[in-house]
Amino acid sequence: MHFDYQVVIDQFRLALKLRGAAVPETIKADGKIHRCDAEGRKGKGGVAYKLYMKGIPAGGFNNWHDGKGWENWRADVEDTRTPQEKARFAAEIAEKKKRSAEETRQNQAEAKRRADWIWYHSEAATPDHPYLVRKRVPPVGLGLYKGALTIPMRDINGELHSLQLIRENGTKTYLKSGRVEGCFFLLGKPEDGDTIHIVEGYATAGSVHLATHMVVAVAFDSGNLPHVARALRRKHPNSPIVIGSDDDILNVLRDAPLPNAGLMAAYAAARAVNATVAIPQFPTCTESDSDPSRKVRASVFRPISSRASLDPATRFYTRGLLPLMDDYVDRHATALAKMSKLDALTWGTIVIHLRDAGILTDETDFNDMHVMMGRDAVRDCLTRSVPAPSAAVQELWFDIGL
Secondary structure (H helix, E strand, O other), X not given: OOOOHHHHHHHHHXXXXXXXXXXXXXXXXXXXXXXXXXXXOOOOOOEEEEEEOOOOOEEEEEEOOOOOOOEEEEOOOOOOOOHHHHHHHHHHHHHHHHHHHHHHHHHHHHHHHHHHHHHHOOEEOOOOOHHHHHHOOOOOOOEEEOOEEEEEEEOOOOOEEEEEEEOOOOOEEEOOOOOOOOOEEEEOOOOOOOOEEEEOOHHHHHHHHHHHOOEEEEOOOHHHHHHHHHHHHHHOOOOOEEEEOOOOOOOEOOOOEOOOHHXXXXXXXXXXXXXXXEOOOOOOEOOOOOOOOOOEEHXXXXXXXXXXXXXXXXXXXXXXXXXXXXXXXXXXXXXXXOOOOHHHXXXXXXXXXXXXXXXXXXXXXXXXXXXXXXXXXHHHHHHOOEEOOOHHHHHHHHHHOO
């Protein structure tokens, strides 16, 4: 069939952008999985996509930072194929899916063999590893391989499938093609009836474990939270589960916010298994409100960031909404004018400027709370966990910005 190649590419680029991808200059339309960055500060390699041009152009993508999972995509073009051509193409697609599934199985098996080898040759991690020192957590069950912390990624039956490696500078990687979905790492051994906390990263898990002395599961990323929660619920049906959410309030572009992926995924996981959610709570400033040099904390943006997420085009910075920000804009008008017209400031513009200027402190998880406020604050916050709102209530909550 005939179609305009560039029109299809443009449609696919727009769909990628709407899922928070930092769309690459060149889209590879060869039917294979490719990686690109997600928007936001932690988005490196965070998006996978594939696109093929045979028959009706189609494909899909996944942004691991928004917790929505894989999304299939199809081009909006007229289908001029004959019934015979459609049947032949359907058979080709079925065969291709079969080959792809087998290739995935083989790749995961190879990653599993490599994980077994690296884990066997890893030393026991020690508390003086720079990442652990910086995060103030101990190496509970971790390995060390060529200077990197190794964290086993196991399924609900304890079988090792892959590894997460954390370098001294905090860079995190996984074994190529290793299974992630449904895999986790446990601090502690739960019995049915014991409270289980589930969080995204190891540093957060270490902080929660130190504060509560309870079992904590590392899900590794927000998109995996629901899968891990379901697996643990099936094995421990009588255990209370608490999702310790990351709170990505400042996940922004220059002109609009991105989804609060950590919070959205935590809510989805909690609803799936009847769990509760705890969100880290921070003070809004580091110094007295009378100190003009005070630093602003991320949590001051919660009331406006949630509302703006539904309508990025809305100008929601308003005189009097945040006196702190009014004061900052007055004192830094020249610098802000270089980024955006002062009569049309956006939340993203202000946030990025504050971050670049070293004014904004950006805490997102319970490890940040542990480092800044201590174990007691973490424990107290976790004990105040609450059920996730229903999807309908959640949308209302974001709409009115409570």
